Amino acid sequence: MNKYRLIGKKIREARLARGMEQTVLAEKLGYSPTAVNLYEKGKRKISIEDLEKVSKILARPIGYFLTEEPYDEKSFLEHEKNRLLREAKRLLEQIEQKGAPGSASKDSQAISIRSVPVISAVPAKNLEKALAASADLMPVPSGIDVDFAFRIASNCMEPIYFENDILLVKKAESAENGQRILASVNDNLLVRIYYRYNLDIILRAANPRCNDIIVNDPGLIGIIMGAYTTR
Numbered sequence: 001m002n003k004y005r006l007i008g009k010k011i012r013e014a015r016l017a018r019g020m021e022q023t024v025l026a027e028k029l030g031y032s033p034t035a036v037n038l039y040e041k042g043k044r045k046i047s048i049e050d051l052e053k054v055s056k057i058l059a060r061p062i063g064y065f066l067t068e069e070p071y072d073e074k075s076f077l078e079h080e081k082n083r084l085l086r087e088a089k090r091l092l093e094q095i096e097q098k099g100a101p102g103s104a105s106k107d108s109q110a111i112s113i114r115s116v117p118v119i120s121a122v123p124a125k126n127l128e129k130a131l132a133a134s135a136d137l138m139p140v141p142s143g144i145d146v147d148f149a150f151r152i153a154s155n156c157m158e159p160i161y162f163e164n165d166i167l168l169v170k171k172a173e174s175a176e177n178g179q180r181i182l183a184s185v186n187d188n189l190l191v192r193i194y195y196r197y198n199l200d201i202i203l204r205a206a207n208p209r210c211n212d213i214i215v216n217d218p219g220l221i222g223i224i225m226g227a228y229t230t231r
Contacts, residue, residue: 002042004043006065010065014065019198020058029050056178059195116138117131117134117136117137118149118150119149131148146170147171150167150169151164156205156206161191165227167227169182170225171221172222175218177196179223182220182222201214
């Protein structure tokens with residue numbers, strides 16, 4: 001099969017799996033529905049930049065669009081877990097290098113490393129109070145744009161995150177499909193995967209033993225930017 005026809009076929013499959021109309025995908029991409037229709041029919045070559053946008057919007061890895069293999073969510077979640085583990089390892093190595101004796105002056109270390117408060121499961125209404133009172137601090141490189149860290153207390157995001165993993169959170173007012181988020185549900189802080197289907201918002205658990213949550217308002221606290229884990 002022509003590679004652009006294959007990519008178009010996979011875009012259509014992923015879009016339909018998300019319950020998304022062509023017009024919605026077109027709006028998110030900033031193109032006309034006609035352009036998206038041509039993409040899906042393989043009659044218009046898609047750039048890598050646009051394919052990356054489609055990948056993010058439809059919450060599928062880019063590799064999914066380049067192969068005829070069916071989408072395996074379990075394999076994708078395992079891939080995501082390994083990617084996050086590599087990122088966490090890289091961040092820790094950066095911190096160790098910056099903090100090594102003789103590696104830099106105290107002034108440059110102060111610029112390169114900062115600390116953010118770490119909180120655990122607290123009522124969502126007490127979030128800001130808990131952040132202000134937290135004596136538990138997590139060092140992060142200054143280039144990592146996060147506001148605080150959250151120690152996860154459940155197994156509902158396995159195998160992406162595990163109980164006691166520390167997640168780096170950036171406060172946000174909106175999220176894209178497929179992003180990992182920290183949300184307030186019934187005054188509880190939960191980590192879930194965000195999806196919007198028409199008027200419904202689904203907070204999906206990675207662990208099939210945990211139920212997905214359907215809400216009108218996600219109670220969004222922030223986006224998960226990375227994780228520290230010992231696994």
